[in-house]
Amino acid sequence: MRHKIIDEIAHSVVAVGGADNVIRALVESTARGTEAKGCSLSTLKDADTKLVHRISCGISEGYLREGQILTDDALGRVLGGSPLIVWEVAADHRLIRKEELQREGITSIVFLPFRDQHKVRGIMCLFFSERRKFDREELEFLDSIAELGGIILDRAETEERLEKEAEEARRELARIKDERRHFLGFLSMVTHDLKSPLVAVQGYLKMLLRKSADRLDERMVKGIHRSIQRIDGMMELISSLLELSRLESGQVLLELKTVSWEEVLGAAVETAHELAAPKGIVVATEIRRPLPEVFASDIRLQQVILNLVSNSVRFTPRGGRITIRARCENDTVTVSVEDEGTGIEPDKLPHVFEEFYKGDPESPEGTGLGLSICKRIVDMHRGGIWAESPVRETGRGTRFTFSIPVGVTCRLEDRWMLEENKVKPSSIASGQSGETK
Amino acid sequence: MGKKILLADDDPDVAEVVSMLLEDEGYEVVTAKDGAETLEKIKLENPDLIILDLLMPHVDGFAVFNMLRDPRYERWSKIPVIILTSVRQEVGNRRYELETGRRMNYSAYLEKPPDHDELLETVSSLIEAED
Numbered sequence: 001m002r003h004k005i006i007d008e009i010a011h012s013v014v015a016v017g018g019a020d021n022v023i024r025a026l027v028e029s030t031a032r033g034t035e036a037k038g039c040s041l042s043t044l045k046d047a048d049t050k051l052v053h054r055i056s057c058g059i060s061e062g063y064l065r066e067g068q069i070l071t072d073d074a075l076g077r078v079l080g081g082s083p084l085i086v087w088e089v090a091a092d093h094r095l096i097r098k099e100e101l102q103r104e105g106i107t108s109i110v111f112l113p114f115r116d117q118h119k120v121r122g123i124m125c126l127f128f129s130e131r132r133k134f135d136r137e138e139l140e141f142l143d144s145i146a147e148l149g150g151i152i153l154d155r156a157e158t159e160e161r162l163e164k165e166a167e168e169a170r171r172e173l174a175r176i177k178d179e180r181r182h183f184l185g186f187l188s189m190v191t192h193d194l195k196s197p198l199v200a201v202q203g204y205l206k207m208l209l210r211k212s213a214d215r216l217d218e219r220m221v222k223g224i225h226r227s228i229q230r231i232d233g234m235m236e237l238i239s240s241l242l243e244l245s246r247l248e249s250g251q252v253l254l255e256l257k258t259v260s261w262e263e264v265l266g267a268a269v270e271t272a273h274e275l276a277a278p279k280g281i282v283v284a285t286e287i288r289r290p291l292p293e294v295f296a297s298d299i300r301l302q303q304v305i306l307n308l309v310s311n312s313v314r315f316t317p318r319g320g321r322i323t324i325r326a327r328c329e330n331d332t333v334t335v336s337v338e339d340e341g342t343g344i345e346p347d348k349l350p351h352v353f354e355e356f357y358k359g360d361p362e363s364p365e366g367t368g369l370g371l372s373i374c375k376r377i378v379d380m381h382r383g384g385i386w387a388e389s390p391v392r393e394t395g396r397g398t399r400f401t402f403s404i405p406v407g408v409t410c411r412l413e414d415r416w417m418l419e420e421n422k423v424k425p426s427s428i429a430s431g432q433s434g435e436t437k
Numbered sequence: 438m439g440k441k442i443l444l445a446d447d448d449p450d451v452a453e454v455v456s457m458l459l460e461d462e463g464y465e466v467v468t469a470k471d472g473a474e475t476l477e478k479i480k481l482e483n484p485d486l487i488i489l490d491l492l493m494p495h496v497d498g499f500a501v502f503n504m505l506r507d508p509r510y511e512r513w514s515k516i517p518v519i520i521l522t523s524v525r526q527e528v529g530n531r532r533y534e535l536e537t538g539r540r541m542n543y544s545a546y547l548e549k550p551p552d553h554d555e556l557l558e559t560v561s562s563l564i565e566a567e568d
Contacts, residue, residue, distance in 0.1 A: 192492060192523055196448055199523065199550045203454030206553050211461070235550070299527060 007117075007151060019156025020055075026149050027124070028057050034142070036126040037106065041114065042069055043122030043153065044079070051075065051122065059127060063097075063104050072096040078111040078123050083143055085110050087131060101127075108132040110139075112146035116154035124149060184246065191242045195235050202231040233367070240369035244355070247376045259298040261291035261333050265326050267298075268305035272324060275310050280318045283309070288327040292406045300377045301404075304385075307370045308337035308400045314366060315341035315398070328406070332383075336401040343398050344389040352387055371400075378402045440564050441465045443484035445475040445501065446521070447493040451549070455488065455521070458553055459560065472496025476504055479513050486564055489543075491522040491529055498522065499529075503537050517544035517563040521551060 013022050023041065031039035038058025042051050051069040069075070073094040078084050086092045086109045089101045101109070106127045114122040124146045134142075205228050213221050265287055272283045305324065312322045320340045327334055344352060344359060351357045353375040358368040378385040383404035391399045442464050446452045449470070456466045467482045469475040473496045479487070491498035498520070505514055522529065526546045533541040545559045 195523055195549070196451075200448055200450030200454070202550050203451060207454050207457055210458075210553060232550075 013152070019152055019159060022152050023149060023156070024055055026145065026152070027055050030124070030126065030142070030145055031057055034126055035128075036132075037129045038127045040125045040127070041122060041149065042125075043114065044120070048119075051079070054122070060104060063100055074111060075123060078113050079120055081113050081115070081120055083110065083112050083139060085134060085139075087133070105129050110134065110142065112142055114146050114150045114153070116147075116150040118154075121150050121153055187242050187245055191238060194238045198231050198235050198238075202228055205231075237367045237369070240367045240373060243373055244369060244376065247373065247380065256295060256297055258293050259296050259301070260293050261301075261326070261328070262287075262289065264298050264301045265291070265305070265324070265335070268302045268309075269324060271302070271306055272309040272322070275306070276313050276322060279313055279316070281313055281316050282321045284321055284323045286323065286325045291326060291328050291333060294333065294381075294404065294406055296381050296404070297377075301381070304374045304377050304402060305335060305337065307374050311366075311370055311400070312337055312339035312341060312398070315339060317341070331406045332403045333406065334401060334403040336399055338391055338397060338399040340394070340397040343396060344387065346389075349387060349389055353385070374400075374402070378404065381405075439463045439465045440485040441467060441482060442486045442488060442560065443467050443469060443475065443478055443482060444488045445469045445472070445493065445498065446488075446490040447471055448490075451490075455551075455556070458557065462557060462561075464560070472498065472501045475501050476510075479505075479510070479516070483513070484516060485567060486560060487516055487518045488521050488560075489518055491520060491524045499533055499536065502533070502541060502543070503539075506539070517567065519544060519556075519559055519563070520546045521549065521556070522547075523549040 027039045027041050030036075036058070038056060040053065040056035040059055042053045044050065045052050053069060074084055074086065074092070077094075086095065089095060089098060089106055089109065092098070095101065104127070106129060108128040108131050110126040110128075110132075112124045112126070113120045114124045126142070205224050209221065209224050209228075216224070265285075269283065269285055269287075276283045309322060309324070316322060316339045322340075323336075323338045325334075325336045325338070348359050352359070353371050355372045356368040357372075358366060375385050381404045383402055385400065385402035387398060387400050389398040390396045442459055444452055444455055444459070444466055446455070446468070447470050452468050452470070456468060459466050467478055467484060469478045471493045475487075475489070475493075475498075476496070478484070489498045489501060502518065502520075504510055505516075505518070520529065520541075520543045524532075525548065529546070530541055533539070544563050547556060547559065
């Protein structure tokens, strides 16, 4: 029962007062209650090899000193677990600092082992200026007080350790966030630096064509045109690769907000017309309104639609038609992009979302990353994407469909990153056209 | 007399190509290779149009654009600005808004690599609008 009560008190008192305050109060009130001249508490450190002073009252600093306390026979006995009473300091041969104690005006000392449930953790000393006797009951009571102190100390140290661990975890989290931010900044820099020379070279080639095309033979002009196209392809590849890295590193989570599907589709359809018009392709829409709002990245959702559209544009003959459909059913928004193109061969269909997969490896167009970027974005929004070829109803062309659930759709494990919304974006992203394959 | 265009770009080759393009059309081109030089040349040269890159060393294009809204540059605040940069338009807009709390009300925004015809058309329509 004694242990249970002491443990209970230690628990509730520490919770209210904080361990250091409680120990100080314990030392001071014990000194007052016993009418002692002073009271001190020293604790074992460094795997119990050192006894060091921790807290005291009524004793001069000259006596306490800093650092390790030399363990004499008296202290050794107390550390062994037994209380010890020195009636007459002057006459006790077990003490090694007798003169100093006398100078302090101390006549009697009570040493109490300071222990928690497991072991002795230190010593509580009560100093008296006159000879003082204690009966068994008093001694037992003091022993209980010392035990209370021991348990408080144990709790204090556990708390300190937990706090230290929490602090370390916080630092680690901050470090990861910092690294992520640096990485995104680094990606932006890389995009910029990789593309800059290409922009410069392509600029000169365009100027060469503009100024001197009439002085070059036809094959040379064609070659320069090809060079310009190849540079475009390379810039597209750089954009796509960095786009993938950005998606990997959680950039998309920085852009999450409440977005209207109708606005997303409106903007995407507008750009789709621009992509299709030069090839004489018609963009038709079948959008079943109303469409809900969703917690997502509007830029990325548009990007998915536009990647699918530009993919379709590439494989649809002049004068063909691309149909964009959207509807909301069972709290899921489904969007599809259907073309009347050449279709995808059955053996190639399962691979279209793989990175760097190109249906026609010889084709100079496309990077083989567009669809894998689509898949990545849809995955991040907890949705699904699939391809159908030929389209069931028409028996030709290809239809890409993706569906994204309504509601909070960012991944739970990445939720903490949303805090980064407050951070100034270091992402000075350079051109990421949505026109990858 | 040819209209004067201030071209701010830290990439000497981009500056050379765009200068060539504009000079062939009869414009006078003055170049600056960073933001500080751009601000200096605005005062010194009094251009009719500014073509501004956003990512430049020291003082960048965002800061130049912001400075043009400062009372000290009031005389030059009406000069049309074409942003010519590798920064995507929505990213550029967002960053400027986050940093200044204002919209970036440029005259035109062209992403690199620019289409030369589009660039020339944009320049000529802005300069004609001024007259």
